[in-house]
Amino acid sequence: xRKPMVAGNWKMNGTREGAAVLLQAIKNSHQKFSxxxxxxxxxxxxxxxxxxxxxxxxxxxxxxxxxxxxxxxxTGEISGAMLKExxxxxxxxxxxxRRLHFHEDLNLIAEKFKxxxxxxxxxxxxxxxxxxxxxxxETEKIIKEQIISVIEKVGIKNFEEAVIAYEPxxxxxxxxxxxxxQAQIAHAFIRKLLAEQNESIATKIxxxxxxxxxxxxxxGLFLMPDIDGALVGGASLxxxxxxxxxxx
Ligand code: PGA
Numbered sequence: 001x002r003k004p005m006v007a008g009n010w011k012m013n014g015t016r017e018g019a020a021v022l023l024q025a026i027k028n029s030h031q032k033f034s035x036x037x038x039x040x041x042x043x044x045x046x047x048x049x050x051x052x053x054x055x056x057x058x059x060x061x062x063x064x065x066x067x068x069x070x071x072x073x074x075t076g077e078i079s080g081a082m083l084k085e086x087x088x089x090x091x092x093x094x095x096x097x098r099r100l101h102f103h104e105d106l107n108l109i110a111e112k113f114k115x116x117x118x119x120x121x122x123x124x125x126x127x128x129x130x131x132x133x134x135x136x137x138e139t140e141k142i143i144k145e146q147i148i149s150v151i152e153k154v155g156i157k158n159f160e161e162a163v164i165a166y167e168p169x170x171x172x173x174x175x176x177x178x179x180x181x182q183a184q185i186a187h188a189f190i191r192k193l194l195a196e197q198n199e200s201i202a203t204k205i206x207x208x209x210x211x212x213x214x215x216x217x218x219x220g221l222f223l224m225p226d227i228d229g230a231l232v233g234g235a236s237l238x239x240x241x242x243x244x245x246x247x248x
Contacts, residue, residue, distance in 0.1 A: 002204065002205075002206050002228045003035070003036065003037050003206065003228075004035075004036045004037070004222070004228055004229045005036065005037040005038075005039065005163065005206050005208060005228060005229035005230075006036065006037075006038050006039075006229050006230055006232065006242075006245055006246045007038075007039040007040070007041060007062075007090070007124065007165075007208065007229070007230070007231045007232065007236075008038075008039070008040045008041060008232050008236025008237075008242050009041045009064060009092065009095070009210075009231055009232065009233050009236060010040065010041055010042045010043060010046075010064075010236060010237060011043075011064065011097070011233060012043060013043070013237055014042060014043065014046055014237070016046070016049070019042055019046040019049050019050075020049055020053065021239075022237070022238075022239055023040070023042075023049060023050055023053035023054060024053055025239030025243070026038070026040065026053075026054075026059060026239060026242065026243070027053050027054055027057055027059065029239075029243050029246075030054075030057040030058055030059050032246075032247070033058065033059075033246050034058055036229075036246065037060065037206075037229075038058070038059045038060070038246055039059070039060040039061065039062055039089075039090050040054075040059065040060075040061050040062075040236070041061070041062050041063065041064050041090070041092060042061065043064065044063060044064075044078055047061065047063065047083070047086045047088065048086055050086075050087075051086050051087040055087065060089045060090060061087065061088060061089070061090075062083075062088045062089060062090030062091050062092070062121070062122075062124075063078070063083045063088050063090075063091045063092070064091075064092045064095065065078075065091070065092065065093075065095075065098060065112075066078060066079060066080045066083060066091050066093075066112060066115060066116060066121070067079055067112070067115070068111050068112065068115045069115065070119070079115070079119075080115050080116055080118065080119035080121050081119050083119075083121060084119055084120070084121065088121060089121065089122055090121065090122045090123075090124055090163075091116050091121045091122070091123055091124070092123075092124050092126060092165075092231075093109060093112050093113045093116060093123040093124065093125050093126065094109040094112070094113070094125055094126045094127065094146065094150075095126045095167075096126060096128060096167060096169045096172060097172075100169075106145065106146065106149035107149070107153075109125075109146075109149070109150065110149050110150045110152070110153035110154065111153065113125060113150050113153065113154055113158075113162075114153055114154050114158075117154060117158050117161065117162075120161075122161050122162060122163065123161075123162045123163070124162070124163040124164070124165050124208070124231065125146075125147070125150060125162060125163070125164050125165070126164075126165045126167050126210070126231070127142075127143050127146040127147060127164060127165070127166060127167070127190075128142075128143070128146075128166055128167040128168045128169050128171075128172075128186075128210075128211070129142040129143065129168055129169060129170075130142075130169040130170060131169070131170035134168065134170065139168075139186065140186075140189050143166070143186065143189065143190060143193075144193060147164070147190065147193060147194075148193075151197060156194070156197040156198045156201060157198070157201075159194065159198075159201050159205060160201055160204070162205065163205065163206045163207075163208060164190055164205060164206075164207050164208070165207075165208040165209070165210045165231040166183065166186045166187055166190060166207060166208070166209055166210070167209075167210035167211050167231060168182075168186070168211050169211075170211075171210075171211025171212050172210065172211045172212070172233065173212070173233060173234060174211075174212060175212050176211075176212060177211055177212040177213065177214075177217050177221075178209070178211060180220045180221050180223065180224050180227075181224075183209045183221055183224060183227060184224040184225070184226055184227060187207045187209065187224065187226035187227050188225075188226045190207055190226075191203075191205075191207065191226050206228040206229060207226055207227065207228050208227075208228060208229045208230055208231045209221050209227050209229075209230055209231070210230060210231035210232065210233070212233075212234070213230040213231075213232045213235060213245060214235045214241065214245070215235065215240075215241045215244035215245055215248070218230060218244075218245045218248035219248040222248055230245060232245055
């Protein structure tokens with residue numbers, strides 16, 4: 001069956017000292033979570049700290065972004081090959097903040113997904129609609145476009161090593177969570193969409209929910225049949241709330 005997964009997206013947060021303290025707290029609880037996949041996504045600059053603290057635990061770490069190819073004249077960018085050197089196993093692709101603030105379009109996101117696969121990093125593809133799109137009843141259309149554009153680039157087979165996070169944009173950092181029922185509808189839609197391409201991948205792939213997941217709403221979401229875990233932003237910045245979500 002699908003292993004439950006909780007991923008913490010730290011975004012552009014954390015000091016050197018704060019990151020070390022948070023990593024140590026997570027490390028100290030790691031034995032409680034051997035039946036789950038726990039992954040943290042610190043900023044690039046804190047990845048060596050994650051490697052140092054988490055290397056001998058079951059907890060994984062990954063990056064929030066990457067750029068295409070292995071190396072080259074791309075000032076300010078980091079490649080998948082570099083991330084692998086620091087022990088990353090996962091990378092977030094297409095987070096809504098990348099789509100919005102950094103103008104990452106469907107094509108670039110598909111290319112980034114491919115770059116991750118090429119170096120055997122597991123992509124967590126983030127998809128989700130804005131408030132306006134939901135109000136216009138476009139949720140499924142948007143999710144479909146965001147997933148199919150990647151399948152067209154890399155093929156469904158390459159989703160064997162991927163995870164998808166459904167993150168409605170209106171729920172990210174706003175304190176507004178999708179209800180378990182709303183999230184389940186979107187997750188079931190995603191699984192059905194994948195099943196049209198490959199039944200076995202659709203059954204196996206972990207689908208995470210993201211958007212204001214907190215210690216007090218996680219359990220309700222995790223009860224839903226197609227929700228396999230969470231991608232957590234704000235609540236992953238404190239050990240106590242993050243670990244409570246892992247326990248849920
Ligand atoms: P949030 O962020 O939990 O702070 O809403 C989730 C995310 O952006 O992945």
